[in-house]
Amino acid sequence: HTHTQTHTHAKTHRSSSKICERVCVFGTGDLGRSLGLRLLQAGYGVVFGSRRPHSSSSLIPHGSQVLGHAAAAQSGHLIFIAVQREHYDFLVPLANQLKGKVLVDLSNNLRKNQYPEANAEYLQSLVPGAEVVKGFNTLSAWSLQKGPSDANRQVYICGESVQAKQAVMAVATKLGFSALDRGFLSVARELEDFPLQLFPQWRLPLYIATGLSAAFFFYLLIRDIIYAYFTQGKDISFRIMVSLANKVCPIVSLIMLSLCYLPGVLASFLQLYRGTKYRRFPDWLDRWMLCRKQLGLLALGFAFLHVLYTLIIPIRYYVRFKATERTVSVIRENRTTEFDTTTAWSGDSYLSLGILGFSLYVLLGITSLPSVSNVLSWREFSFIQSKLGHLTLLLCTAHTYLYGWNKFLSSSTYKWCTPPGYMLCLVLPSVVLLLKLLLITPCVDRTITRIRQGWERRADQRNPKNSQPLIP
Ligand code: NAP
Numbered sequence: 001h002t003h004t005q006t007h008t009h010a011k012t013h014r015s016s017s018k019i020c021e022r023v024c025v026f027g028t029g030d031l032g033r034s035l036g037l038r039l040l041q042a043g044y045g046v047v048f049g050s051r052r053p054h055s056s057s058s059l060i061p062h063g064s065q066v067l068g069h070a071a072a073a074q075s076g077h078l079i080f081i082a083v084q085r086e087h088y089d090f091l092v093p094l095a096n097q098l099k100g101k102v103l104v105d106l107s108n109n110l111r112k113n114q115y116p117e118a119n120a121e122y123l124q125s126l127v128p129g130a131e132v133v134k135g136f137n138t139l140s141a142w143s144l145q146k147g148p149s150d151a152n153r154q155v156y157i158c159g160e161s162v163q164a165k166q167a168v169m170a171v172a173t174k175l176g177f178s179a180l181d182r183g184f185l186s187v188a189r190e191l192e193d194f195p196l197q198l199f200p201q202w203r204l205p206l207y208i209a210t211g212l213s214a215a216f217f218f219y220l221l222i223r224d225i226i227y228a229y230f231t232q233g234k235d236i237s238f239r240i241m242v243s244l245a246n247k248v249c250p251i252v253s254l255i256m257l258s259l260c261y262l263p264g265v266l267a268s269f270l271q272l273y274r275g276t277k278y279r280r281f282p283d284w285l286d287r288w289m290l291c292r293k294q295l296g297l298l299a300l301g302f303a304f305l306h307v308l309y310t311l312i313i314p315i316r317y318y319v320r321f322k323a324t325e326r327t328v329s330v331i332r333e334n335r336t337t338e339f340d341t342t343t344a345w346s347g348d349s350y351l352s353l354g355i356l357g358f359s360l361y362v363l364l365g366i367t368s369l370p371s372v373s374n375v376l377s378w379r380e381f382s383f384i385q386s387k388l389g390h391l392t393l394l395l396c397t398a399h400t401y402l403y404g405w406n407k408f409l410s411s412s413t414y415k416w417c418t419p420p421g422y423m424l425c426l427v428l429p430s431v432v433l434l435l436k437l438l439l440i441t442p443c444v445d446r447t448i449t450r451i452r453q454g455w456e457r458r459a460d461q462r463n464p465k466n467s468q469p470l471i472p
Contacts, residue, residue, distance in 0.1 A: 020045045023171065024076035026069060028060060031106060032082030034144040035136070037061040042174045047075040051090075073097040078167055080104045080136075085119045091127050099129035102164040105188070106136050108195050120158075120188035133159035133168045134188040135179070138195055147176065155179050156194070158187040204287070205294040208259065209302070212252045220244050220421050227415050242316060246309035251425040253302035254396055257361075258429040260296045261393055263288040264386070265435045268448055275457025293368050296389075300365040303358055303396075350402035357395035360388055390436055397429040 022045035025032045036046045046064040049072030060066055065075075073079060073094060078101070081088075085107045091098065105120040115122065120134035135157030155177045159165045165181055172179035182191065199206075224244065228234045263285055270285070271277050281289070313319055330337065366372055367384045376384070400422050407413045413420060438444060451457075 022047055022076045024049055024072050024079040025082055026050075026072070026079060027082035028057065028066065029082060030141040031144070032080070033059055033061060034141040035080060035082060035106075036064050038144050038147075038175050039171070040064060042171075042176075044171070044174075047072045049073060049079070069094055070097050073101065076101075078102045078104065078171065080106060081123065082106050085109070085115070085122065088119075088123055088126055091123070095127055095129060098127050101130050102161075102167055103127060103130045103132050104136065104168055105132055105134045107192070108137050109192055112193055112196055118185075118188035118192055120185055120192075124160075124185060131159065131161040131164035132185060133157055133161075133164050134185065134191050135159075135168055135172070137191060139177075153178055156182050156191050158182045158185055158191060160185050201291050202294050204291050205256070205298050208295070209252060209256060209298045212255055213248055216248045216251050216421050216425075217244065219418075219424075220247050223415055223418055223420070238318070242309055242312070246306060247421055249302045249306040249309065250400070251421050253299045253306060254400060254425050255428055256295050256299035256302065257393055257396060258432045260292045260299065261390060261432050261436070262428070263292065265432055265439065268439050269435070271451050272444070272448060275451065277451050277454070278456065296368060297365060300361050303361050307358055346402055346405045350399060350405075353395050353399040353402060357392055357399055360392040360395065364389055364392060390433070393429055394433060397426065397433060400426055400429075 020043055023039050024047045025036050025039070026049040028048050028050045032048065036048060039046045040061055040063050046061070048060065048064055048066040049069040050066050051069070053066045053068050065072075067075070069090070074097065079098070081091075081103055083090075103123060105123050107119045109115065109119065117125075118134070120132050124130075124132040136155050138154075138156060153176070155172050157165055157168055157172070157179055158181070159168075169179040169181065221240070221244065224247075225237055225239060228236050267281055267285060267289065270281065280286075329335075364385065367376065367381065373381055403422055404420075404426075407420075408423070413423075439448065
């Protein structure tokens with residue numbers, strides 16, 4: 001290279017006989033350097049374009065060249081722009097050198113709608129002669145250095161020119177990524193929003209779980225601990241740690257499991273009422289249906305905590321103390337206690353249903369993992385999630401009814417005229433199960449099946465004026 005700006009960091013040059021495609025990276029920041037390293041490892045020649053080619057940092061990967069932007073642009077057809085969007089205007093004076101080149105926009109923003117147009121569209125407007133492709137922005141500098149693993153193998157790209165996209169996809173494939181063409185440059189905004197998302201589908205289920213836990217915690221705190229303090233003067237606040245937690249967990253779990261199945265039931269009734277499936281569900285129902293998996297997984301989490309809290313009951317100091325005390329008093333008073341078969345039956349059934357319910361719960365959780373659900377056919381998936389799911393709800397609800405056993409009718413259960421938490425939590429699952437029972441009765445089921453196959457009760461419902469369009 002005779003160019004005066006040339007500054008080679010290579011200690012050991014690649015053999016000049018080996019011809020390698022040269023790719024250009026503008027910006028020697030975190031992302032630029034990581035990407036450059038990966039490109040070098042994949043066998044590309046890398047030329048960095050920098051504002052200060054001579055004083056660029058020693059962190060630049062060995063084997064690459066650092067030139068001024070204009071000179072660097074000459075050396076490759078593909079240019080990765082690893083510079084923040086705010087500085088893109090440095091490209092305007094380079095318009096001539098960038099004509100016909102493929103510019104890959106890697107940029108992300110700090111928040112949604114930070115700018116009126118997508119960064120990639122802005123870049124295209126600054127350099128109209130170049131072909132802009134958006135891509136790679138969902139990767140981080142860190143993951144680029146680490147190499148692709150299963151989770152971050154996917155990169156998304158979009159752009160107007162098919163050839164330009166193909167060139168970028170070829171590089172992505174060589175770096176070990178699988179590139180997915182998402183379409184035209186107008187999709188760029190969507191791709192730029194990807195990295196900003198923070199568990200979007202988990203938000204609502206997490207709010208519900210937190211709200212329910214807090215509400216039931218305070219309800220049980222008043223009913224169990226504050227009630228005992230006021231009526232008997234006893235301080236049993238230690239029960240907050242295990243007893244109360246072991247009540248809140250199953251209650252929240254059962255309510256959330258029924259919240260997984262309620263929207264499906266509501267949707268079926270809505271279709272029955274409308275007599276057609278060709279109308280959109282209200283937005284709230286749509287959103288609710290889309291977060292069922294997350295609701296279910298959180299419910300499973302609470303059920304798991306309930307199992308753990310239940311397993312440690314025998315090693316609790318309070319429980320051991322009470323058991324010993326009872327035994328001693330039986331011996332001292334020389335009493336004999338009768339074995340009550342009914343109690344044994346109810347206790348064992350209660351535990352057994354709980355175990356069966358929890359096992360199915362776990363099965364539902366496992367089949368909701370993408371790696372598992374991907375190998376199931378739709379029929380298998382819906383059999384597990386719907387049929388076995390409703391069975392799980394039935395078993396867990398029956399488990400809770402058996403827990404109440406004969407306490408439902410005893411007035412001492414209703415402290416301060418309030419029902420215990422587990423009775424409150426039975427309302428929703430019972431309603432869901434009853435509605436589901438109605439739906440699977442032969443005549444209703446027949447109508448629903450016909451509607452799902454495209455039958456409509458009234459022919460005039462096909463009139464677009466009468467219905468909300470299916471596609472917004
Ligand atoms: P960075 O560390 O701040 O580096 C940006 C580089 O841009 C600088 O090293 C500098 O290189 C160049 N630059 C700075 N000001 C400039 C100006 N006024 N004119 C021309 N060039 C200028 O940023 P980064 O983390 O590498 O991110 C670069 C881009 O990639 C951003 O758009 C970011 O959104 C995106 N991105 C980053 C990551 C990540 O993990 N870091 C992940 C995905 C996407 P020179 O000094 O050599 O000119």
